[in-house]
Amino acid sequence: xxPTVVARYVGLILLIGAVGMMTSALxxxxxxxxxxxxLAISAVLVACFGAFPMVFVPRVREMTPRESLATVAxxxxxxxxxxxxxxxxxxxxxxxxxxxFESVSGFTTTGSSILVKIQxxxxxxxxxxxxxxxxxxxxxxxxxxxxxxxxxxxxxSLMRAEVSPVALGPKVARAREVARxxxxxxxxxxxxxxxxxxxxxxxAYDASTTAFGTIATGGFSVRxxxxxxxxxxxxxxxxIVFMILxxxxxxxxxxxxxxxxxxxGGTTTAFTYLSLLxxxxxxxxxxxQARLHIGWANALRYGAFxxxxxxxxxxxxxxxxxxxxxxxxxxxxxxxxxxxxxxSTSGGIKVDRIVLFAKLVRARLYTLGHxxxxxxxxxxGRRIPEEAARDAMFFVVAYLAGVLVxxxxxxxxxxxxxxxxxxTIACMGNVGPGLGKVGSMGNYASLPDVAKLLLSGVMIxxxxxxxxxxxxxxxxxxx
Amino acid sequence: MSLGKKLLLGFFIxxxxxxxxxxxxxxxxxxxxxxxxxxxxxxxxxxxxAREMTVALERMDSAMLLRMMGETATADTLDRNAVxxxxxxxxxxxxxxxxxxxxxxxxxxxxxxxxxxxxEAALRDNRQLNAYQQQAMPAFLRTKHAxxxxxxxxxxxxxxxxxxxxxxxxxxxxxxTILVIAAILFSLLFAWxxxxxxxxxxxxxxxxxxxxxxxxxxxQPDILTGDEIEELAESLELVxxxxxxxxxx
Numbered sequence: 001x002x003p004t005v006v007a008r009y010v011g012l013i014l015l016i017g018a019v020g021m022m023t024s025a026l027x028x029x030x031x032x033x034x035x036x037x038x039l040a041i042s043a044v045l046v047a048c049f050g051a052f053p054m055v056f057v058p059r060v061r062e063m064t065p066r067e068s069l070a071t072v073a074x075x076x077x078x079x080x081x082x083x084x085x086x087x088x089x090x091x092x093x094x095x096x097x098x099x100x101f102e103s104v105s106g107f108t109t110t111g112s113s114i115l116v117k118i119q120x121x122x123x124x125x126x127x128x129x130x131x132x133x134x135x136x137x138x139x140x141x142x143x144x145x146x147x148x149x150x151x152x153x154x155x156x157s158l159m160r161a162e163v164s165p166v167a168l169g170p171k172v173a174r175a176r177e178v179a180r181x182x183x184x185x186x187x188x189x190x191x192x193x194x195x196x197x198x199x200x201x202x203x204a205y206d207a208s209t210t211a212f213g214t215i216a217t218g219g220f221s222v223r224x225x226x227x228x229x230x231x232x233x234x235x236x237x238x239x240i241v242f243m244i245l246x247x248x249x250x251x252x253x254x255x256x257x258x259x260x261x262x263x264x265g266g267t268t269t270a271f272t273y274l275s276l277l278x279x280x281x282x283x284x285x286x287x288x289q290a291r292l293h294i295g296w297a298n299a300l301r302y303g304a305f306x307x308x309x310x311x312x313x314x315x316x317x318x319x320x321x322x323x324x325x326x327x328x329x330x331x332x333x334x335x336x337x338x339x340x341x342x343x344s345t346s347g348g349i350k351v352d353r354i355v356l357f358a359k360l361v362r363a364r365l366y367t368l369g370h371x372x373x374x375x376x377x378x379x380x381g382r383r384i385p386e387e388a389a390r391d392a393m394f395f396v397v398a399y400l401a402g403v404l405v406x407x408x409x410x411x412x413x414x415x416x417x418x419x420x421x422x423x424t425i426a427c428m429g430n431v432g433p434g435l436g437k438v439g440s441m442g443n444y445a446s447l448p449d450v451a452k453l454l455l456s457g458v459m460i461x462x463x464x465x466x467x468x469x470x471x472x473x474x475x476x477x478x479x
Numbered sequence: 480m481s482l483g484k485k486l487l488l489g490f491f492i493x494x495x496x497x498x499x500x501x502x503x504x505x506x507x508x509x510x511x512x513x514x515x516x517x518x519x520x521x522x523x524x525x526x527x528x529a530r531e532m533t534v535a536l537e538r539m540d541s542a543m544l545l546r547m548m549g550e551t552a553t554a555d556t557l558d559r560n561a562v563x564x565x566x567x568x569x570x571x572x573x574x575x576x577x578x579x580x581x582x583x584x585x586x587x588x589x590x591x592x593x594x595x596x597x598x599e600a601a602l603r604d605n606r607q608l609n610a611y612q613q614q615a616m617p618a619f620l621r622t623k624h625a626x627x628x629x630x631x632x633x634x635x636x637x638x639x640x641x642x643x644x645x646x647x648x649x650x651x652x653x654x655x656t657i658l659v660i661a662a663i664l665f666s667l668l669f670a671w672x673x674x675x676x677x678x679x680x681x682x683x684x685x686x687x688x689x690x691x692x693x694x695x696x697x698x699q700p701d702i703l704t705g706d707e708i709e710e711l712a713e714s715l716e717l718v719x720x721x722x723x724x725x726x727x728x
Contacts, residue, residue: 003675004672004675004676007668007672041499045496045658048492049661049665049668052488052489052492052668052669052672053668055480055485055488055672056485056672056673056676056677056704057672057676058703058705088654088657089653089654089657090650091646091647091649091650091653092646092649092650
């Protein structure tokens with residue numbers, strides 16, 4: 001392990017944060033001018049820390065897997081700490097713990113917030129808050145690969161460490177090529193949604209920040225009351241459509257555009273993902289109408305929005321789902337565990353793993369009945385190595401164990417079991433809202449500082465899909 | 480980048496951060512002290528004026544009662560002084576309007592005070608307690624309540640301003656602290672990089688030079704610093720080649 005090499009590339013990642021802060025400073029200056037200086041100074045500070053290791057450490061030709069893992073994990077942690085600077089320099093309501101929670105929540109695209117009143121903050125700070133979603137959503141390595149050509153030599157190993165193995169598949173194309181495809185879809189969707197929202201009547205500022213939150217499946221809004229603030233069915237429909245698109249594998253979306261509707265793969269998981277959202281919407285709509293009698297149209301409107309928002313790990317809100325019937329809440333929590341497709345910006349276990357897990361269970365059941373039989377696991381006509389399916393199973397088990405342990409730890413800080421468990425599920429899956437006080441119209445402000453720190457760790461663990469953080473925590477990794 | 484520039488950058492950036500911390504903190508605290516001063520000037524003066532108006536009004540009321548008891552001379556002196564104090568305090572309050580609702584309150588005070596003085600003038604020769612209770616007393620209480628409102632409004636404003644200043648004071652301490660912490664962290668980073676990429680290569684170079692006489696040849700250490708140390712390591716190899724060439728010749 002060469003720690004200074006890791007420092008060089010972590011520094012490179014920090015430079016992206018500095019660019020984001022400077023952009024937010026410009027927006028803040030143009031909007032109300034209140035936090036422009038704060039953001040600009042933060043950008044300079046972060047740029048100093050980011051660029052300085054490059055002065056001493058020369059570029060390397062390749063990195064070991066351990067160095068790559070350390071770079072990615074430490075990059076996310078460093079970026080989260082750097083992201084606190086604008087909040088801390090601005091001051092109230094941000095103390096260090098709150099600023100760290102907000103920053104981690106932004107970069108991991110969780111969308112959980114400690115802010116009780118959002119609109120009292122300057123436009124620049126709120127733009128930075130949404131910008132953290134946009135930077136974190138696509139992945140800091142992917143963004144770094146696209147921005148810094150010097151990363152191309154080590155990009156492959158870095159990308160392997162950051163991007164979900166389910167999304168990458170057994171054969172990885174050139175890292176810059178993958179980054180190009182992902183960025184093409186990411187930027188394209190962001191622009192399209194911004195334009196659509198402006199047409200629907202939102203200001204360019206509201207439209208772009210909402211688009212950042214949607215495409216990154218984050219959920220930060222610049223308005224108190226999230227999407228419900230706009231009282232617009234058109235806005236809700238646009239956000240629903242783009243949340244669904246953002247939860248779809250970007251390679252599939254790219255394939256759909258390039259091949260004009262005939263992509264080469266990924267349709268089974270996409271079908272499962274869309275089916276889950278459809279089933280969830282129908283179930284919640286029926287439950288809302290049966291128990292709250294709010295009318296079919298309203299039940300469908302709010303049900304579809306909340307199901308899509310939670311099911312894609314976005315976390316926007318058009319209604320307060322914490323007062324909904326138990327059945328609807330249970331459905332939302334189930335979707336918060338699974339979330340959307342691999343290769344998208346969403347979090348959670350991901351549909352791809354659930355499909356593989358289900359196929360593995362079916363194969364196991366078959367071999368129990370036919371001890372001599374062979375039950376190959378197939379997906380879209382291709383035979384999947386049992387190892388890949390077993391990896392998916394390990395992940396599901398590790399994920400659920402992580403949720404259990406973290407829920408217990410959070411509840412030990414004095415948080416009620418419902419809020420601790422739902423909050424942990426929401427943070428681990430980078431969804432955002434849980435139940436009760438931490439529900440869709442609530443926030444995490446009232447949680448004890450220890451719980452906020454624990455949940456910040458849970459968010460990063462969930463974003464990096466558990467194992468890199470576990471490795472980083474092991475002593476052997478550093479030897 | 481040359482070693483000199485690297486070292487200069489490493490020392491210059493933390494110094495700049497500390498400087499920024501100092502300037503930022505000074506600017507914030509200067510702004511805060513101005514705010515506190517403004518708050519005291521704007522709101523405290525009105526509160527003091529309202530207090531003095533209340534005391535003066537009570538003295539005018541006492542003068543009325545003294546006059547009813549037959550102590551006309553004392554009453555006249557007391558009333559004259561009270562009116563002078565009231566008028567000057569009212570002038571202070573009128574010249575110090577800082578709150579949106581203040582002009583309306585002051586208009587009410589002036590109107591009620593005018594009514595009170597009219598009643599007081601009318602009752603100068605009337606020594607019946609009934610007339611005082613029915614006419615002067617309500618006018619006195621109305622004026623007093625209006626002045627109390629003026630005081631309360633300024634109190635509330637002062638409290639709100641104090642809360643804002645407390646929030647600003649918290650904000651004022653943070654940037655300086657953060658910049659100092661950043662400077663310390665940067666110095667640590669610089670020390671670490673200096674140790675790993677300057678001191679360590681120098682050690683390697685020293686080791687190679689020490690081995691040179693015993694082994695008879697210089698083995699260039701693996702140094703990739705991009706500065707004078709790397710150049711020195713390469714130059715030493717050149718020196719060795721030159722010497723070996725001479726010996727062969």
